[in-house]
Amino acid sequence: MNKKTFADWQDKAATLKIEGRAFIDGALSHSRDGKTFVCASPIDGRELARVADCGEADVNAVVAAARRAFDEGSWAGLNPRERKAVLLRWAALMHEHLDELALLETLDMGKPIGDTTMIDIPAAAHCVAWYAEAIDKVGGEVVPADQHLVGLVTREPMGVVAAVVPWNFPLVMAAWKFGPALAAGNSVVLKPSEKSPLTAIRVAQLAHEAGLPPGVFNVVPGGAEPGRLLAAHGDVDCIAFTGSTRTGKLIMQCAAQSNLKRVWLELGGKSPNIVLADCPDLDGAAKAAADAIFFNMGEVCSAGSRLLVHRDIKDVFIEKLLAAARSYAPGHPLDPVVTMGAIVDRVQMDQVLAYIEAGRSEGRLAAGGAQVKKETGGFYIEPTVFEVKPDAKIAREEIFGPVLSVIVFDTVDEAVHIANDTQYGLAAAVWSADVTTAHEIARRLRAGTVWVNCYGEGGGDMNFPFGGYKQSGNGRDKSLHALEKYTELKSTLIRLR
Template identity: 75%
Template sequence: MEQKTLSYWQGKAASLVIEGRAFIDGAYRDAHSGRTFDCVSPIDGRTIAKVADCGAEDVDHAVAVARRAFDEQAWAGLNPRKRKAILLRWAVLLRAHLDEIALLETLDAGKPIGDTTTVDVPGAAYCVEWFAEAIDKVGGEVVPADHHLVGLVTREPIGVVAAVVPWNFPILMASWKFAPALAAGNSVVLKPSEKSPLSAIRIAQLAHEAGIPSGVFNVLPGGGEPGKLLALHSDVDCLAFTGSTAVGKQIMQYAGQSNLKRVWLELGGKSPNIVLPDCPDLDRAAKAAASAIFYNMGEMCTAGSRLLVHRDIKDAFLEKLTDAARSYKPGNPLDPDVSMGAIVDKVQLDRVLGYIDAGRKEAKLLLGGSRLNEASGGYYIEPTVFETARDARIAREEIFGPVLSVIVFDSVDDAVRIANDSEYGLAAAVWTSNLTSAHEISRRLRAGTVWVNCYDEGGDMNFPFGGYKQSGNGRDKSLHALEKYTELKSTLVRLR
């Protein structure tokens, strides 16, 4: 077997055939207008594909065929075991094409190939498998009604589901939407980010090959227009979105202006990572804190971007943290030995650098702060660490880049106040060797996920994922996600 080195992946990239058209009603199609946009690789700034820039006609077409497929029960009407078998075949195809899909994600989003081959694509296949297995195991209820009645409570598919997904985990975040939506029997219109549309376009053909009927799974690439139009569309029954809080607020308004479609939002975060003086392992905590913000170039909604360290251990911990941070060296994402790739595009690069400039004015720079590898034409930023006040701009606003704010605290109550003093509530962590402290602090933290003595653990699908406050509503993953894509129905049958 050929060793998968940098030259291997460069060779695969050179021969890769990239599809840039929309996928509607079981076939690839150009945008109705003929418009395209350039798909630029953040690795070196080169245009690697022309992608269909879908507009109103394409949205109407995709929604219409999704509605037709739903009304004709082409998918929802199949025996549950049949739908399960088809989704399992799709998962097999995703694994069979792992290298191709992973390479598309790396070229498109700048993610290290070591991550896309081991996390993103396998994680998406696992998600499809997990929800496929749930199809024939989740039932309804028989209600204890009066004896002259039989009372049933059932869940039915909601109809046409639009999924608008982000660029940081293109296929993985998409699978968290389309897998439960399809498992519940819905038709899906997937709108990938214009910054990273390629993997979604490719897997649509694999879905069709697996046996998902035409019109049931459609992919609409494009700029901001398709997402807005889907949110306003009166024949879309549900819209699931992952992205910024600002856009999430707009989507809720669009739903209110149209048909009051169900809206599920997974939004921003500014997650606190609290290290107490009785932390059981400072070395492990420091490595986890570095990974929490520098993994995936900091382009994570759950990024541990606020590190809260007790004053008594601050100096010792920061020494270990900066050592751990230095192990993240931005480089060519096609190199399997590189752990930190490229920022997704020039717009995001400039945004992150702007926050770093702001941090230089309001905080103490401990490490990094510069753009690297500029001669490559790509978009790279080194790991950056500031010591900040709790109310500094870089300590309150979501940056979505490799920028860490370190905040010092003096007591547990102080740490909890700082942690909860945010408009977000997606994730949090606490490091302590005291079991009572672990439980009590976890209860007090206003976040959808709390890790104790770890960060970003628990990749299986059994844990619901989502946030408090302006980090969104609803949950991805777990059986709770299935509920989002169904309607509850009560049926009462009079016996006499």
């Protein structure tokens, strides 16, 4: 456990060296046209760095470098044990630089330092190590073909993989992409969000130090342009994206209009958390419900943003929920005791506040609803709870902030209908003392992950695939299924006589 105090982290932040250049073909690089953008901290609004704003020339250069590295076999041509050793060294370097990476993540994105030191950075390093360990354990197939043939089914790396990742879990979401893509032998171009690019640049340097050859792992920061260019680039073989459903649709369009590259999308969510009248632990369920929406300031694609509560227990449950929500008072993210930090930037804060205003006219405000700590220059919103009808705007649209919609239901069928009545299908949960009832409801819920008598459990366990139904996307991050999606299947038939 990290023993640093608030003052320790402030001192470390004051002397932290921050790199803002892109990382292309094994070296730090300014953008070709010299453009930069300001990377500011949501904690207090101060400028952290000026970061390379990459454009078409940079994207063309980085894709060419990644293609060259792949074609030369400097990474894909290594035997599995060699690739494994390099990735394990990289994971070890992430652990060695844990405090630095955690501090970058907190300053850049506004999440509490307790979360970045205990969850985000260790999870990213674990992801890389997990896929490293899988490299020399996953083989192909010998097909039971006709006797005059030997039939093989093998998996080969795709080539150049572009990964476009969000700002809410900058390094973890990136690792879920580059971990399996690199383990499979691909070259990777990572495009971090312009709201949180700093850890991506730093881990690219650590990757080079660990022994990844030039061109194999690259980082091109910038606004929307690099992502669009990568999606449309004819020499990118696969693009993996986590972010909004709207942007995911645009990426799929670009891929279709270019070279029909593989597209993997992990998109939005409006996840239901269903609490039945026979919930075995109301206190635990209330705490889990608060954690499900207020952890990471509600900036979580799988957040339990719709709480469906049976009418018989509504009053007592909401009372317990509000008590649990009070433990998420916003505070300075560098203070280790703080559990809720800052919203990522002013644009996102204003969007969340606009949804809160809409909620005031749609239902009953039970708690929160205000911007706080304005004097800091940062962007903070207190935990907010509404009681609303299922058709309320705030109960249907993804807010990506600490805003919970509580919806009352009377029957199991009604709860399932409300839960599934959404364009999304990322996650869901059900609480019941009856395992048969819980399991039957879980079968009926159209979601990629369903929790029973818990919420968010197993988030760091790489064995569980993560992704959604419907407009929550396609494909899965995590697990060996994610390793497969960065490969092509090849059938080889050898005639013996």
